[in-house]
Amino acid sequence: MRTEAYKRLNGRLETPLLITGEGRVLTETMAIALWLEARDPERRITFEPGTPEADRLHQYVAFLNTGFTGAFTPLWVALEAEEASEEERETLRKFGRGFVAKRHEQLEAMIGDGNYLLGDKPTLADAVFAGVARWVDFHEAVNPHDYPRILALRQRIEADPAFRFALAIEDGKPAIGSGAMKGLIPLADVLRETSAALAA
Ligand SMILES: N[C@@H](CCC(=O)N[C@@H](CS)C(=O)NCC(=O)O)C(=O)O
Numbered sequence: 001m002r003t004e005a006y007k008r009l010n011g012r013l014e015t016p017l018l019i020t021g022e023g024r025v026l027t028e029t030m031a032i033a034l035w036l037e038a039r040d041p042e043r044r045i046t047f048e049p050g051t052p053e054a055d056r057l058h059q060y061v062a063f064l065n066t067g068f069t070g071a072f073t074p075l076w077v078a079l080e081a082e083e084a085s086e087e088e089r090e091t092l093r094k095f096g097r098g099f100v101a102k103r104h105e106q107l108e109a110m111i112g113d114g115n116y117l118l119g120d121k122p123t124l125a126d127a128v129f130a131g132v133a134r135w136v137d138f139h140e141a142v143n144p145h146d147y148p149r150i151l152a153l154r155q156r157i158e159a160d161p162a163f164r165f166a167l168a169i170e171d172g173k174p175a176i177g178s179g180a181m182k183g184l185i186p187l188a189d190v191l192r193e194t195s196a197a198l199a200a
Contacts, residue, residue, distance in 0.1 A: 005191035008198065019190065023197045029065045033124050045124045053118060060110075060117050060125035068107060069132050071099035075139040100141040104150060111149040115156060122157065130157045 002013055010017050010027045018026040018035065026032055037046040037054075047053035074096035078089040111117065117125040133154050136142055144151045157163055168175035169184065 001187075003191070005188075005195055008195050009191070019194055023194065025194070025198070029128065030061065033061050033128070036124060045122070045127070047118075047123075057118055057123055057125050061128050063107070063110075064125065064128045064132060068103045068129075071103040072096065072132075072135050072139065072141070074099065075135075075141060079139075096139070097141050100136065100139075104136075104142055104147045108147045108149050111153065116153070122160065126153070126157055129153070130163060 001015065007013060009019075009025050012027070014027065016027070016029060016032055018032045020026065020035075026035055037049065037057075040046045047057055074092040078084070078092035078096065081089075081092075084092070114120050116122050117129060133150065136144060144154070162178070165175050165177040165181075169177075169181070
């Protein structure tokens, strides 16, 4: 990802990044979420724009993408800042753990009695949640058992065959999905083809 080729697609060198069927590049989680919403007329993972359910979906995705995700920043910096002293790293870790705990308390209070964030079917909000919630294990930021609703939601999503399929693909392991995924293209090929298309 930290290459000149990737930089041409996203100058901020961040994921996620979507290349549409027409070859347009779209970055930023919220923009990609809204792109998906606009292409989900059957409302399998979203709700009809303008309805209270759609507003709540946007609220969840925004909270997860800003406050919840952002809380982990000091922990990532503690891990990645090459010039930081051990004392600075410990300070960052302390603040990071505090921020992550606060956002967990807030999310725990937001979660209702449904099986998923917005009732009884998994939506885009659950997908965004699942992508970030697992950072807790990596950083050992909080004790997951202190947040039983969040833990139960994670376990429910992580048991879903679609989640397990995505995880296997991410890990390069063999997996059988529903057939919706058409294939996996090496990043180098994507970058070469997209950069050439953008330059043309
Ligand atoms: N505002 C961006 C933030 C994206 C972001 O923070 N991506 C992280 C991974 S989830 C990243 O690519 N970090 C690059 C790095 O750490 O080098 C969005 O919502 O898409």
